[in-house]
Amino acid sequence: DTGxxxxxxxxxxxxxxxxxxxxxxxxEHNRLYWYRQTLGQGPEFLTYFQNEAQLEKxxxxxxxxxxxxxxxxxxxxxxxxxxxxxxxxxxxxxxxGRPGSTDTQYFGPGTRLTVL
Amino acid sequence: xxxxxxxxxxxxxxxxAFLTINxxxxxxxxxxxxxxxxxxxxxxxxxLKATKADDKGxxxxxxxxxxxxxxxxxxxxGSVQVSxxxxxxxxxxxxxxxxFYFGSGTKLNVKP
Numbered sequence: 001d002t003g004x005x006x007x008x009x010x011x012x013x014x015x016x017x018x019x020x021x022x023x024x025x026x027x028e029h030n031r032l033y034w035y036r037q038t039l040g041q042g043p044e045f046l047t048y049f050q051n052e053a054q055l056e057k058x059x060x061x062x063x064x065x066x067x068x069x070x071x072x073x074x075x076x077x078x079x080x081x082x083x084x085x086x087x088x089x090x091x092x093x094x095x096x097g098r099p100g101s102t103d104t105q106y107f108g109p110g111t112r113l114t115v116l
Numbered sequence: 117x118x119x120x121x122x123x124x125x126x127x128x129x130x131x132x133a134f135l136t137i138n139x140x141x142x143x144x145x146x147x148x149x150x151x152x153x154x155x156x157x158x159x160x161x162x163x164l165k166a167t168k169a170d171d172k173g174x175x176x177x178x179x180x181x182x183x184x185x186x187x188x189x190x191x192x193x194g195s196v197q198v199s200x201x202x203x204x205x206x207x208x209x210x211x212x213x214x215x216f217y218f219g220s221g222t223k224l225n226v227k228p
Binding site for chain 2: 004033035042043044045048055056091093095097104105106
């Protein structure tokens with residue numbers, strides 16, 4: 001068990017470019033969450049997967065944002081036509097999500113996005 | 117709607133002082149409540165949780181009691197240590213852990 005990993009850890013991009021982030025949850029965790037965190041604020045929920053199915057999406061997730069988890073393992077979050085307001089830390093978390101499990105949410109280290 | 121409000125920081129205490137960080141919530145239904153901690157340079161990690169009214173979550177000397185009548189989940193510790201210096205986040209999940217709502221965080225500084 002190596003924990004939740006995210007790649008890249010830092011991304012600097014120019015306004016208008018597309019970016020993609022990857023999250024690898026803890027092996028066999030079937031629930032995966034994406035959050036956005038800005039300075040001085042708590043994480044804001046973006047979306048949630050149960051295996052490969054995307055079951056919840058926040059209104060924060062505009063049409064420029066898309067997330068996938070094609071095989072129920074790793075997930076990607078893509079932001080198209082980035083804006084300066086997208087600058088934030090993007091966090092991924094996973095939960096085992098099986099009957100009798102602890103339902104503890106484990107967070108990754110995050111990807112810090114800076115849009116110039 | 118669902119939301120979490122926690123006291124603004126930073127909170128600065130001397131070692132061995134008593135800690136209270138207030139957290140109140142608004143929720144539909146009967147949420148589960150959580151405290152998460154983020155130590156400097158590290159990711160968020162679960163500190164404690166309570167899943168129903170009057171439950172007390174506890175871990176590492178920290179405690180919080182789920183108070184439905186006051187919609188509160190205040191974090192307490194009887195004697196803080198320098199190593200407790202971190203940012204603390206209160207959070208709720210309305211049902212079945214499908215979605216989580218976090219407060220804005222309270223930074224705790226403990227001085228020797």
